[in-house]
Amino acid sequence: MMDRRSFVKKVLNGTIAGSLYLVWPMGGDSLEIPEEIPGIKGKDYDIHHQEFAFIVDITQCIGCGSCCVADKREYNVPDGNYRTWVERYVKGFSDQIYVDSPHGGLDGYQHPRTDIDEKIRDTFFVPKLCNMCKEAPCVQVCPVGATFISPDGFVLMDEKRCVGCAYCIQACPYSVRFLNPVTKVAEKCTWCYHRVRKGLLPACVEVCPTGARKFGSMKDETSEVYKILKGPGVLTVLRKEMGTFPALYYKGARREVI
Amino acid sequence: MDAAHSSAAMLVSNYVFPNDLHVHWSMMIVLYPYITGLVDGAFIIAALYYLFDVKSLRPVARFSLLFALAFLAIATLPLLLHLGRPERNFNMLLTPSPSSAMAGFGYIYAVSMGVLVFIVLFVYREDLVELRATSKGWLQLLYRAMTFDSIDLSKDALAFDRKIIRFLVGIGIPITVVLHGYVGFIFGGVKANPTWSTPLMPVIFLFSACVSGISAIILAYIVIRKVKGRSIDPDCIKTCIKTLTLFFIMAFTFEMLEVFSHSYLKSGYHHMVEGLLNGPLASSFWLWQVKICSVIPLFVLGVMGIFKIKDAIYNFTAAIVSAILLLQVLIMRWNVVIGGQLMSKSARGYTEFHPEWFDKEGILAVVIVMAIPFIILFVLSKIFPFWTTDNETNVK
Ligand code: SF4
Ligand code: SF4
Numbered sequence: 060m061m062d063r064r065s066f067v068k069k070v071l072n073g074t075i076a077g078s079l080y081l082v083w084p085m086g087g088d089s090l091e092i093p094e095e096i097p098g099i100k101g102k103d104y105d106i107h108h109q110e111f112a113f114i115v116d117i118t119q120c121i122g123c124g125s126c127c128v129a130d131k132r133e134y135n136v137p138d139g140n141y142r143t144w145v146e147r148y149v150k151g152f153s154d155q156i157y158v159d160s161p162h163g164g165l166d167g168y169q170h171p172r173t174d175i176d177e178k179i180r181d182t183f184f185v186p187k188l189c190n191m192c193k194e195a196p197c198v199q200v201c202p203v204g205a206t207f208i209s210p211d212g213f214v215l216m217d218e219k220r221c222v223g224c225a226y227c228i229q230a231c232p233y234s235v236r237f238l239n240p241v242t243k244v245a246e247k248c249t250w251c252y253h254r255v256r257k258g259l260l261p262a263c264v265e266v267c268p269t270g271a272r273k274f275g276s277m278k279d280e281t282s283e284v285y286k287i288l289k290g291p292g293v294l295t296v297l298r299k300e301m302g303t304f305p306a307l308y309y310k311g312a313r314r315e316v317i
Numbered sequence: 318m319d320a321a322h323s324s325a326a327m328l329v330s331n332y333v334f335p336n337d338l339h340v341h342w343s344m345m346i347v348l349y350p351y352i353t354g355l356v357d358g359a360f361i362i363a364a365l366y367y368l369f370d371v372k373s374l375r376p377v378a379r380f381s382l383l384f385a386l387a388f389l390a391i392a393t394l395p396l397l398l399h400l401g402r403p404e405r406n407f408n409m410l411l412t413p414s415p416s417s418a419m420a421g422f423g424y425i426y427a428v429s430m431g432v433l434v435f436i437v438l439f440v441y442r443e444d445l446v447e448l449r450a451t452s453k454g455w456l457q458l459l460y461r462a463m464t465f466d467s468i469d470l471s472k473d474a475l476a477f478d479r480k481i482i483r484f485l486v487g488i489g490i491p492i493t494v495v496l497h498g499y500v501g502f503i504f505g506g507v508k509a510n511p512t513w514s515t516p517l518m519p520v521i522f523l524f525s526a527c528v529s530g531i532s533a534i535i536l537a538y539i540v541i542r543k544v545k546g547r548s549i550d551p552d553c554i555k556t557c558i559k560t561l562t563l564f565f566i567m568a569f570t571f572e573m574l575e576v577f578s579h580s581y582l583k584s585g586y587h588h589m590v591e592g593l594l595n596g597p598l599a600s601s602f603w604l605w606q607v608k609i610c611s612v613i614p615l616f617v618l619g620v621m622g623i624f625k626i627k628d629a630i631y632n633f634t635a636a637i638v639s640a641i642l643l644l645q646v647l648i649m650r651w652n653v654v655i656g657g658q659l660m661s662k663s664a665r666g667y668t669e670f671h672p673e674w675f676d677k678e679g680i681l682a683v684v685i686v687m688a689i690p691f692i693i694l695f696v697l698s699k700i701f702p703f704w705t706t707d708n709e710t711n712v713k
Contacts, residue, residue: 139339140335144335155330156330157330157332158663158665160332160334160335163335196507196508198416199416200416200418201414202414202420203408203412203413203414204413205408220405220412221401221402222401222405223401223402224396224400225341226503228341229341229342229658231662232509233334233662234334234336234337234663238339243401244402245401300585301509302508317665
């Protein structure tokens with residue numbers, strides 16, 4: 060695990076660091092990427108008194124795809140299926156929106172789109188993952204209770220119970236679920252629950268070079284997510300009209316983002 | 318919803334969420350509501366005779382029950398073929414999640430199956446008693462069980478049987494309605510899919526179920542009688558066709574109402590629904606489901622209802638219309654189940670579906686699944702005579 064992660068870090072430092080200084084919002088000194096969730100590691104984990112939040116800051120995402128790579132490696136995600144992915148939004152001067160996500164953004168966005176023949180007004184990247192809905196449709200529809208909400212608020216899968224009916228896949232408004240072609244059961248992003256329980260950040264958060272993916276405890280008043288969520292800034296959730304009450308928030312999400 | 322406004326603008330980018338490229342519910346999930354629908358419709362015909370005393374349906378009443386039984390017997394097969402882990406299917410019965418619309422299927426199915434089997438046994442008790450008398454060994458034991466160990470065929474006993482049948486059919490109606498309305502709700506309850514999540518879904522499924530079942534009975538009755546060189550009861554066919562007309566008008570109206578309300582209310586992701594019907598589903602929905610398989614039969618059914626037509630032509634037309642309507646319902650199921658999934662939840666694009674031939678949910682598997690009930694029917698026909706009036710050359 061460590062080897063792989065430090066490898067990813069090295070790759071990131073070596074290849075993208077140059078451009079990072081241009082987009083780094085907090086200055087170069089914060090290149091030290093944290094691994095631990097403050098306030099969790101080494102302490103007793105009381106499952107009934109935990110609350111976590113995930114914030115994606117769209118203004119910071121550079122579409123490098125490191126998170127997707129980390130995720131694919133962490134879970135050995137079969138090709139063509141995605142627990143997380145990054146979308147590229149391109150907005151033309153006609154207000155036309157062009158969205159794509161080749162290989163779920165695994166290879167990063169190294170080339171501009173060539174199929175757009177109008178002047179581009181704006182471009183941004185939108186990472187997607189499980190919204191950890193508090194009213195999760197996937198949990199509601201699962202006929203065998205294989206998908207459930209843990210006391211600490213994570214929507215998780217019991218892959219030993221799942222019958223592979225794919226009802227949850229239909230029900231998830233965000234399409235973050237898929238049927239694993241190898242195990243034949245449903246699979247989804249867990250915000251790296253196994254890591255969180257050890258006090259470690261989710262793999263995608265840890266490797267994100269710009270801090271666009273933020274994760275932390277809402278019980279810890281010093282955590283970044285606590286400060287952002289309790290602060291005055293505007294945060295949004297995806298597809299609010301679905302009534303799913305996500306614990307995943309977006310900072311700087313434009314109205315075009317679905 | 319701002320994001321969803323300009324429909325033309327959305328489609329240019331045709332962006333499908335990466336996980337939405339796969340269509341997870343494929344042909345077996347098209348068959349599943351189709352098969353339960355056939356059961357429902359056939360049961361309605363039987364109920365009209367046994368409960369509502371529509372005497373003209375007597376020739377097909379018993380057959381309808383057997384037909385329903387043969388199809389109900391395999392209704393779980395497409396589901397099992399569809400499951401990623403079919404060996405775990407008992408989890409649904411053993412540890413059902415009460416919040417899930419799907420979890421109840423096993424129970425509702427078991428109850429319908431039980432009721433239907435009892436109805437058939439009571440309807441055929443006379444025949445079974447006869448068979449019991451002429452059989453030996455374990456076969457006799459079987460018949461003893463099937464006749465509830467009663468050989469009493471007195472007038473009183475048969476009258477009592479009829480009461481039981483009426484009672485069972487009486488509770489059978491809400492059960493079949495629930496069975497199929499429920500199948501519709503499995504789709505209607507998915508709020509993430511704008512073509513499915515409408516309270517009309519169970520209603521549409523229910524009426525189209527009746528259409529397919531009644532059509533199947535008409536077609537099977539005419540074909541089997543013709544092949545066997547037996548007469549076809551004109552009154553029976555006329556009553557069936559009238560019932561079919563009624564149900565089809567309802568079904569078609571509700572199907573169109575759903576499309577109309579999407580485009581009139583312009584709610585949610587209506588531009589995606591419109592784009593779907595006018596894009597990827599343009600031919601399977603507008604051309605096949607609506608024009609060829611709905612408008613034409615509607616017109617023909619109208620002619621059959623208004624004008625006096627010779628029996629032979631009437632029967633021929635009845636068979637053709639029924640065949641088209643059987644296709645209509647199948648296409649409708651396809652358009653709902655597969656069509657609904659072509660629409661990505663990105664609200665920006667549509668995926669594609671290409672049926673496989675040899676997959677466990679492929680075309681060959683579909684053909685085999687649909688052939689099994691006919692084999693079951695054939696076996697059943699050896700024990701349970703289809704027609705009440707088999708010995709008569711002309712039923713009336
Ligand atoms: S695929 Fe598995 S987790 Fe999803 S609804 Fe079916 S049984 Fe539940
Ligand atoms: S985003 Fe989808 S998979 Fe995640 S909790 Fe919500 S409905 Fe379930």
